[in-house]
Amino acid sequence: MPxxxxxxxxxxxxxxxxxxGRQKTVVFVYQSGGSYSYQLVNVIFRPQASIExxxxxxxxxxxxxxxxxxxxxxxxxxxxxxxxxxDTTVSSAAGVQVARKYQVVEAIxxxxxxxxxxxxxxxxxxM
Numbered sequence: 426m427p428x429x430x431x432x433x434x435x436x437x438x439x440x441x442x443x444x445x446g447r448q449k450t451v452v453f454v455y456q457s458g459g460s461y462s463y464q465l466v467n468v469i470f471r472p473q474a475s476i477e478x479x480x481x482x483x484x485x486x487x488x489x490x491x492x493x494x495x496x497x498x499x500x501x502x503x504x505x506x507x508x509x510x511x512d513t514t515v516s517s518a519a520g521v522q523v524a525r526k527y528q529v530v531e532a533i534x535x536x537x538x539x540x541x542x543x544x545x546x547x548x549x550x551x552m
Contacts, residue, residue, distance in 0.1 A: 433538045440542055444469060444497070452511040452521055453502075461508070463516035469497040470512075492530050492547035500541055504532045510548060526551050 428436070448467040455462045472494050496510065513524035527548035534541030 428538060436537055437542055440536075450514045451496075452513055452516045452524070454508045454511060454521055455503075455506045456508045457506055461518070463518075463521065465514065465516050466498060466502060468499075468502075471495040471497070493550045494527060494548040496527075496546040496548055498532075498544045498546060500534065500536075500543055502544055504529060504544070504546065509551065510546075 447469050449470050450465055450467055451470070453464045453466050455464065473492055507529055509521075510527045510529065511521040511524040512527070513520045515521075515524075528551045530547040530549050532544050532546040534543070535545050536542030
């Protein structure tokens, strides 16, 4: 049974309230043409848990890390033209240069509402 607009709004409001205390401000670095732009975004960072070395991967090899960090972003966050995510609150070239930087492996909208309620972005640390 599809959700009506009132239920969708309720789910999104509950999710925003649940995430409000766990958010961290990071800088998204976008490139358009030959210039870079920096945007502060409130997200949730979750480092990947350690993997069990006794359980092999599907191909029988030693399991490898696919991503370093899971980033939960609001649904209206744009990943078009995103070059990197910098773990800093200074939205300038100098602030991004000294921060830990992550590359987006994949960004997927997730959630119970059609079209998603948040974006899961899998990140790999690059510096």
